Amino acid sequence: MDDxxxxxxxxxxxxxxxxxxxAGRGLRVILCEQHDLAAHTSSASSKLIHGGLRYLEQGELGLVRxxxxEREVVRRQAPHLVHPLRFVLPWxxxxxxRWMLRIGLWLYDHLGRRSPAFPPSRGVDLQRDPLGHWLSATSRQAFSYADAQVDDARLxxxxxxxAAQRGAQVQVGSRCIELRPVQGRWQAVLETCDxxxxxxxxxxVANAAGPWAGGxxxxxQARSGGSALRLVQGSHIVLRRPWPDDSACLLQQPDGRVVFLLPFAHDHxxxxxxxxxxxxxxxxxxxxxxxxxxxxxAANRYLREPISPGDVVWQFAGIRPLLADPDPRAAKLSRDYRLQxxxxxxxxxxxxxxxxxxxxVLAEEALARxxxxxxxxxxxxxxxxxPLPGSDWGDAAQACVRLRALAPWLPLDTARRWAAAYGSRSATLLRDVQGPEDLGEDFGAGLHAREVAFLRDHEWARSADDVLWRRSKLGLRLDAAQVARLQAWMEQR
Incomplete structure (x- = not known):
């Protein structure tokens, strides 16, 4: 029995x-996850590290502040993974x-710590802005502001x-099937997939089970009552990106909601x-x-060239565990948290x-409690x-330069992807690798056996889905036969 x-x-x-x-405070820790790391809500977000401009309208100034x-703290913790992003908000x-948007953006600029990485908001003439060519001709004026984007599952x-490097036991595919109090402690039984x-x-015990936390x-507590959580589905679609500019858009909708258009996976x-x-x-x-x-x-209200469901190349949904509230409008529910x-x-x-x-900061407050x-x-x-592992080489662009110096034979697309995903940990991936022939079988899109083994041995990847959709987004680039070959390779080892 583990104590x-x-x-x-x-x-x-x-x-x-x-x-x-x-683990960093010296505690003996076990983390158990019934499926894969970030298998559900945490890989189904909008991939943003942001204050949440729209939450100002709901009066959540404390949450936004x-x-x-945290936006700057998290960027500093993983500069290769978190990068600033310009948002364009058509008016x-x-x-x-206009006055409401100006006031909201002014508050957004001043509620957080000022940083050169996140320039202040300003007005934009879409007839002169590069993004304006791709937006509807009726959209002439806009505002811009800065936030950050991240690969959520990799975070x-x-x-x-x-946590593991600091001594925690991380157990993926391990479900807590029994939990009972005994003399002021918890006795748990964890069961693996086999x-x-x-x-x-x-x-x-820290109950961080996301959508399952309420149950x-x-x-x-051995009792039932009103649910502490309201489960809300958030869905996203992915298409080929029509414009080369890396800007994002925040689009207002007639129903009062907003919809994001975000650069994704290089060209999506x-x-x-x-x-x-x-x-x-x-x-x-x-x-x-x-x-x-x-x-x-929602997108077509602003795009010059409309999109259709037939253009969708991938889609995903996640369940957000939001604090229960009698308001019937799911979009109005608080994105804040409660530690009970x-x-x-x-x-x-x-x-x-x-x-x-x-x-x-949630984790810090949880440990304080x-x-x-x-x-x-x-x-x-x-x-x-x-900072987090891999941050030693700076941001993704700086990491790519370091990586290309280390392995000049590595294709540029692969070097950019590795730099953004692994940062300085790319050096571990390349240990004892002299050239492309040492990377092993290519499953497609520059994904070689060496990288898959690295993800299996160092990042708990157990299946093709773990590799293609959570450790990377290469599922957008491999066909069914390549996916089947990758899964077979992983099952054989």
């Missing part, structure tokens, strides 16, 4: 962040008045990797998101045809709600401590 200080249930961004923070502060006089993996079981005794809370466009109440197993959600239609129509501490019958901390950007149960833990450290 640990903290059992973290859930391998999404909040669970991985809590495990990393706790906190998120804007439509029949939706929100989860890096936090889990750092049926092996492990008994764990933990002084405290686990009820089980652990990510369009999202929707807000649809969801009932059912969070692992089985899927994009609805009505959501695809909605997103196409349970002392009886044993210490537990339940993470309810939250957003990608605030994961680090658990300190009475774990008084031996060290001080908070993640705000100014060591």
């Amino acid at each position: 640990v200080d903290l059992l973290v249930i859930g391998g999404g961004i909040n669970g991985a962040g809590i495990a990393r923070d706790a 906190k998120a804007l502060g 439509e006089p029949h939706l929100r008045p 989860v993996v890096l936090n889990a990797l750092d 049926g092996r079981r492990q008994s764990v005794t933990a002084r405290a 686990l809370l009820e089980r652990m 466009l990510l369009v999202g998101t929707t807000d649809t109440d969801y009932h059912g197993d969070p692992a089985r959600c899927s994009v609805l045809p009505s959501e695809v239609t909605y997103l196409c129509e 501490l349970q002392s009886d019958p044993a210490p537990a901390l339940h993470v309810l709600g939250g957003k990608l950007t605030t994961y680090r 658990l300190r009475p149960a774990l008084p031996q833990m060290g001080a908070a450290w993640t705000a100014t401590g060591d």
Whole structure:
């Protein structure tokens, strides 16, 4: 039986962040995830590290201030993975008045710490801006502001990797099937995909199960009541990007919502998101045809060349666990979080709600709440401590230069992808590699056996989907035969 200080249930961004923070404070930690790291909500976001401009309209100034502060911290923690992004917000006089947008953007500029990486908002003449050529001729005026973009699933993996390097046990494909209090501690049984079981005794539990957190809370408190969470499906579609500019768009809609157009996977466009109440197993959600239609129509209100469902090359949906609220409009629900501490019958901390950007400060606050149960833990450290693995070479452009110097024979597209995904960890991937022949079988799009083995051995990848959709986005570039070959290769080893 393993005896640990903290059992973290859930391998999404909040669970991985809590495990990393706790391990860095000297606690003995096990993180268990029933599927893959970032298998659900944390790989189905809009891929943004942002304050949330639209949340100002809902009066959530505290959340926006906190998120804007974290935007710079997270960028500094993983500069190769998180990069600033220019947003263009076309002005439509029949939706929100110009003065309202100006005030909102002024607040957005001043609520967070000022940084050269995020220049202040300004007015834009779309007849002169490069992006204006691709937008409707009726869109003449706009505003621009800055936020940041990230590969959400890779951010989860890096936090889990750092937790493991600091001594945490990260167990992927491990489901908590039993959890009961015994003499002020928790006794858990973890079961792997192949049926092996492990008994764990933990002084405290962190319930970071995302959409499953509300149900686990009820089980652990041995009572039922009103649900603490409201599950809302957010769907995205992916198309070939029509313009070369790396800018993003924030598009106002007649129903009061906003829709993002975001650069994605080098030459694709990510369009999202929707807000649809969801009932059912969070692992089985899927994009609805009505959501695809909605997103196409939302984009077409602004695009010069319309898109259609037939242009969609990929789509994904995720379930956001939002704080329960009687407001019938899912889009109006708070994206803030609540940390619910349970002392009886044993210490537990339940993470309810939250957003990608605030994961680090959420983890820090979670450990502060658990300190009475774990008084031996060290001080908070993640705000100014060591950055995430791979950050040593700077941002993605700087990392690419370092990588090309190390392996000048590496194709430029592959070097750029490795630099953005692995940063300085690319040197480990290339250890003892003298040339392209040492990379092994090419499964397509520059994905070689050497990289797949690296992802399996160092990043817990167990299937083709883990590699193609969470550790990378190469699923957009491989055909069915190549995917089948990759899966067969992984099963043989």
